[in-house]
Amino acid sequence: MKINDVILRTVVKGVVFIILTLGVYLFFSGHNAPGGGFIGGLVLGSGIVLLYITYDLETVHRKMPFDFKKVAALGVLLATGSAIGAIFFDAPFLSQTDIYYTFPILGEKHLTTVTIFEAGVALTVIGTLVTIILSISEDE
Amino acid sequence: MNNLLVVPLIIPIITAVLLVFLREQIMLQRIISFITMIFISIISFLLLNFVQTDGIIRLDFGGWIPPFGILFVADSFSLLLVLTANVLTTICLLYAFSTIGERHEKMFFYPFVLFLIAGVNGSFLTGDVFNLFVCFEVMLLASYVLVALGGKKRQLRESLKYVIINVVASWMFLIALAFLYGTVKTLNMAHIAQRVAEVGQDPVLTTVAILFLIVFSLKAGLLLFFWLPGSYSVPPTVVQALFAALLTKVGIYALIRTFTLMFPLNQDVTHTIIGVMAGITLIAGCMGALSGRDIYTIATYNVIIGVGFILIGLAVGTESALTGAIYYLIHDMLAKALLFLLVGMMFYVSGESVVKKMSGLIQNYPLFGWIYFLVMLALAGIPPLSGFMGKVLIGQGAIENGSYVLLAIGFASSIIVLYSLLRIFLASFYGETTISYEDRKPIPRGAYVAFVLLALSIVCVGVGAESLAIYVKDAAKTLMNPSIYIDAILKG
Numbered sequence: 001m002k003i004n005d006v007i008l009r010t011v012v013k014g015v016v017f018i019i020l021t022l023g024v025y026l027f028f029s030g031h032n033a034p035g036g037g038f039i040g041g042l043v044l045g046s047g048i049v050l051l052y053i054t055y056d057l058e059t060v061h062r063k064m065p066f067d068f069k070k071v072a073a074l075g076v077l078l079a080t081g082s083a084i085g086a087i088f089f090d091a092p093f094l095s096q097t098d099i100y101y102t103f104p105i106l107g108e109k110h111l112t113t114v115t116i117f118e119a120g121v122a123l124t125v126i127g128t129l130v131t132i133i134l135s136i137s138e139d140e
Numbered sequence: 141m142n143n144l145l146v147v148p149l150i151i152p153i154i155t156a157v158l159l160v161f162l163r164e165q166i167m168l169q170r171i172i173s174f175i176t177m178i179f180i181s182i183i184s185f186l187l188l189n190f191v192q193t194d195g196i197i198r199l200d201f202g203g204w205i206p207p208f209g210i211l212f213v214a215d216s217f218s219l220l221l222v223l224t225a226n227v228l229t230t231i232c233l234l235y236a237f238s239t240i241g242e243r244h245e246k247m248f249f250y251p252f253v254l255f256l257i258a259g260v261n262g263s264f265l266t267g268d269v270f271n272l273f274v275c276f277e278v279m280l281l282a283s284y285v286l287v288a289l290g291g292k293k294r295q296l297r298e299s300l301k302y303v304i305i306n307v308v309a310s311w312m313f314l315i316a317l318a319f320l321y322g323t324v325k326t327l328n329m330a331h332i333a334q335r336v337a338e339v340g341q342d343p344v345l346t347t348v349a350i351l352f353l354i355v356f357s358l359k360a361g362l363l364l365f366f367w368l369p370g371s372y373s374v375p376p377t378v379v380q381a382l383f384a385a386l387l388t389k390v391g392i393y394a395l396i397r398t399f400t401l402m403f404p405l406n407q408d409v410t411h412t413i414i415g416v417m418a419g420i421t422l423i424a425g426c427m428g429a430l431s432g433r434d435i436y437t438i439a440t441y442n443v444i445i446g447v448g449f450i451l452i453g454l455a456v457g458t459e460s461a462l463t464g465a466i467y468y469l470i471h472d473m474l475a476k477a478l479l480f481l482l483v484g485m486m487f488y489v490s491g492e493s494v495v496k497k498m499s500g501l502i503q504n505y506p507l508f509g510w511i512y513f514l515v516m517l518a519l520a521g522i523p524p525l526s527g528f529m530g531k532v533l534i535g536q537g538a539i540e541n542g543s544y545v546l547l548a549i550g551f552a553s554s555i556i557v558l559y560s561l562l563r564i565f566l567a568s569f570y571g572e573t574t575i576s577y578e579d580r581k582p583i584p585r586g587a588y589v590a591f592v593l594l595a596l597s598i599v600c601v602g603v604g605a606e607s608l609a610i611y612v613k614d615a616a617k618t619l620m621n622p623s624i625y626i627d628a629i630l631k632g
Contacts, residue, residue, distance in 0.1 A: 073160040080154050084146075086202075093146040094201040 005054070012054040019047035027122055031110070037118030041125030048126065049133050057134075068134065072127025079120025082113055142190070145199040145212045147183045148222055148261035149275075151176060156254035166245045170237050173250040177230040177257070184226055184261075188219040188611060196618070196628035198267060206267070206629050207331035213267035213629060216615035217466060221393055222264045224470050228385055228477045229257050231593045235481055236378040238586030239488070244376065247289055255282035256382065263390045267629060269320065269402075270327045272394065273313055276359070280306050283387060286379045287371060295374040302371035309358040316351040323348060330629035332402050333622050341405035349403035349410055356398065360391025361447050363417040368444060369428065373436040377484025384443050385477035389469060392447060396454050396465065400619040401626075407457060415455030415546055421448035422553045429560040434493040435483045435568070438560050442479065442519065445553050446472040452546050453534045461537020463616040467608075468530025471518065471601055475526065478515045478594040481587070482508070486568065489581045495564050500573030504580040507588065509569045511595045516565060518598045520558035526601035 023044035030036025051060050086095035098112035155176045159169050191197060191214055199212045233253070240249055259279025266272050284306075287299040321327060323344055324335045336345055354364070361368045372383055399410055425448055428441035450472065453465025485508065490498045502509030518525035521532075531554065538547035601608065618624050 070161060073157045076157045077154065080150060080157070084150055084154075087143045087146075092200055092203045093143055093150070095203050 008054055012050060016047050016051060019050065020044060023047060027118065028115075030118060031112065031114065037121030038125055040118075041122035042129065044122065045126040045129035048130055052130075052133070052137070057137075068127045068130040070127070072124050072131065075120045075123030075125070075127055077120070078123060079117050082116040082120065085113065142187075142197045142199055144183060144187060144190075145197060145214055145265065146201075148180050148226065148265065149212075149258050151180055152254040152258035152261070156251035156258070159251045159254070160248060163246060163248070166242065169245065169250050170233075173254060174230065174233055174237075176254065177226060177233060180257075180261070181223065181226040181230055184219055184223040187214055188216065188223055190214075191216055191219060192610065192614065196625060198629060207326050207328035210271050211267045211328070211629070212265045213329075213625070214265060215618045215625060215628075216611050217396075217619060218264040218393070220466065220470060220611055220615055221389070221473075222261050224473050225257065225260050225264070225386055225389075227597065228474055228594065229253070229382065231590050231597075232378050232381050232385075232477060232481070234586050234593070235381070235590035238584035239484075240376060240378060244289060249286075249289065252282045252285050252289070253382065255279075256286065256386070258282075260386050260390055264393060267329050268327055269329055269332065270317060273310070273317060276313070276390070276394075277310060279387070279390065280310070283383065286382075287375050289379075290376065292374070298370045298374040301367055305358065305367040309355055312351065312358075313355045316348060316355055319348045319351065328629070329397070329401060330626045333626050334630065336402060336405065341403060345403065346406045346409055349398070349406070350413065352398050352403075353395070353410065353413065356391050356395045357417065358391075359388070360395060360451075361388045361421075361444055362391070362395070362414075362451055363421050363424075365421065365425075365444050365447070369437060369440040372440045372443065377481060377488070380484060381477045381480035384440075384480045385473045388443060388447055389473055392450055392469060395451065396462075396619065399454060400457075400462070401622045404622060411455050411457055414451055415543065418448045418451040418455050419546055419549050421445075421451070422549050426553050426556040429556060432560070433495060435486055435495060435564055436493055438495070438564060439479055439483045442557060442560065443476055445557055446476060446519075449531075449534070449550055449553060452543075452550050453530075453537065455546065456534070456537045456541045456543050458537040458540050459616055459620045460533050460540065462619050463612055464530045464533025464535075464537060466530075466612050466615050467533060467605070468527065470608075471526035471530055471598070474594060474598050474601065475515055475518050478511070478591065478598065479519065481590060481594070482512050482515065485583060485587060485591075489583060490568075495567045498568035499571040500569070502569040503573040504575065504577055505583060508583060508591065509565075511591045512569060513565060514595050515598065516558065516561040518602065519561060521554050524599075524602045526598045526605075528602060529605045 023040050026035035026043055027037060027040030030040065083094045087093060096113045098110060100108055101111050102108045155172060159172060162168050196213060196215045198214070200206060201210045204210070236249070256279055259275050259282060262275030263272055263279060266275055284299065284303050287302055288296060317327070320332065324332050326332055326335060341349070358364045372380055375383070395414070399414065403410060422445055425441050425444035429438050429445060432438040432441060450465050450468050453461045453468065486498065486501065487493050489505070490501065492498050514525070518527045521527040534550065535547055538544070538550070
């Protein structure tokens with residue numbers, strides 16, 4: 001029996017945007033306030049899982065043709081890559097650095113290498129979370 | 141600061157992740173993982189020589205000075221184990237190439253072996269107790285996958301037990317860490333050692349130490365080994381060999397580190413308990429090895445006997461006993477890996493695991509049979525093979541200390557080891573064969589290469605004990621005088 005889920009679909013279309021925006025916000029706010037790669041990644045991942053629940057696997061997969069195992073692997077690569085990056089500048093492993101840089105339109109921004117590490121963490125969390133949920137749901 | 145120190149941890153992780161993207165290219169996966177392991181082995185050998193000239197080296201992650209940051213510390217003891225672990229994993233990979241099968245290779249077998257070795261190397265090198273917990277978990281998570289990979293019914297049953305035991309042990313580890321942090325307010329190993337020495341090891345700290353003892357005993361298979369025989373006999377041969385060679389040894393390393401560096405002061409309590417546990421482990425392991433009917437049971441109980449014997453060295457605690465324990469640890473890693481590879485190959489060629497149902501294997505596979513004979517002699521401790529130095533020095537330490545009971549149990553266990561393995565040799569290798577030379581199942585060439593290399597390294601460790609002695613003596617000296625370690629960390 002096909003359930004009528006028109007309300008769910010309509011609501012999700014709007015809500016997913018809010019969730020994803022919140023995820024990105026949490027990711028960037030993590031530098032000086034509560035948030036960060038792990039929490040941001042969890043929120044982003046839950047948004048993607050919500051999409052999978054509302055629409056079916058094929059529909060979502062057509063628009064987001066990622067293998068989430070590889071997303072997780074990419075995340076680990078990014079995080080470890082930023083960690084060993086320090087070695088090439090003759091600094092201890094996992095060292096970080098930051099600069100203040102004035103962009104033409106955006107104004108002065110704080111750029112850090114931690115953000116790369118955090119992006120890796122976020123991708124790992126998204127990849128792992130979605131892989132777990134998908135492998136549970138595939139098992140009929 | 142020496143960034144080379146992090147290579148044994150980070151390079152396997154990065155390579156493992158890269159291999160995930162190369163899932164279908166099996167040949168490429170093999171080549172990359174093999175080159176990686178050789179590379180790390182060379183790096184750890186270089187580091188070992190650095191330590192001889194420059195003393196203990198440390199790497200403060202992110203430039204955070206100890207005791208505030210996490211750090212890696214390399215002394216001779218940890219680097220000897222890192223080197224041995226990496227060399228034998230390289231050789232085990234050679235064995236895996238020809239035996240593990242495409243199904244495993246496509247299910248990320250090599251990445252997980254690399255994650256396992258990353259966790260093992262991290263546990264050996266870290267200088268922070270919480271980081272030790274993290275590295276333990278990296279190693280254990282990889283091992284959970286490797287135990288369960290293949291998905292046979294018996295495998296799933298045993299791996300479930302394995303996972304539950306280890307999760308419980310890790311939970312206790314975390315509680316012990318919380319107690320420790322609550323009492324001494326630091327997690328840096330050198331700093332803990334300093335503070336414990338300042339306040340004296342009062343009953344509270346001794347209790348915490350005993351909690352650590354229970355946790356590491358579960359991991360090392362010291363007395364609390366009830367989970368070990370089952371879960372070590374279900375995965376594929378090469379995984380068994382890696383487990384037997386690495387996992388329990390990491391637990392032993394943690395025990396030795398904890399009770400020589402952090403809690404060495406109340407030896408009447410802690411080292412007596414370790415001694416009693418080691419003695420009971422040896423006796424129980426010997427009973428298991430004697431009563432076993434199939435080769436896997438006998439081999440797994442031999443792992444337990446090895447654990448008990450090494451920890452006699454810790455319980456006795458004199459410098460020669462610790463030197464012997466380090467020698468024996470190196471020997472045991474190599475010899476147990478080889479023993480499990482051989483036992484797995486016996487099962488592969490004969491299709492049988494019960495000792496009495498096999499016969500005359502040496503007729504069809506002479507080299508295979510003689511390598512088994514060699515590893516049997518090495519495990520029994522016959523000179524000039526690798527087990528000899530360790531046994532003699534542990535025995536010498538026990539005599540110096542007057543621990544005659546442990547000495548007697550330890551050397552009696554050597555005879556039992558010899559007997560249990562000789563029984564396999566006489567029943568399965570000797571005698572008439574039922575299969576003609578033409579009908580025999582050929583042993584893959586990669587497996588032979590792995591056997592020969594491991595056998596050679598056993599001979600080299602035994603014959604070259606003298607040239608190894610500079611490293612081992614330095615390691616034992618640091619273990620006996622924790623102040624060398626503490627000063628290198630906190631006064632550098």
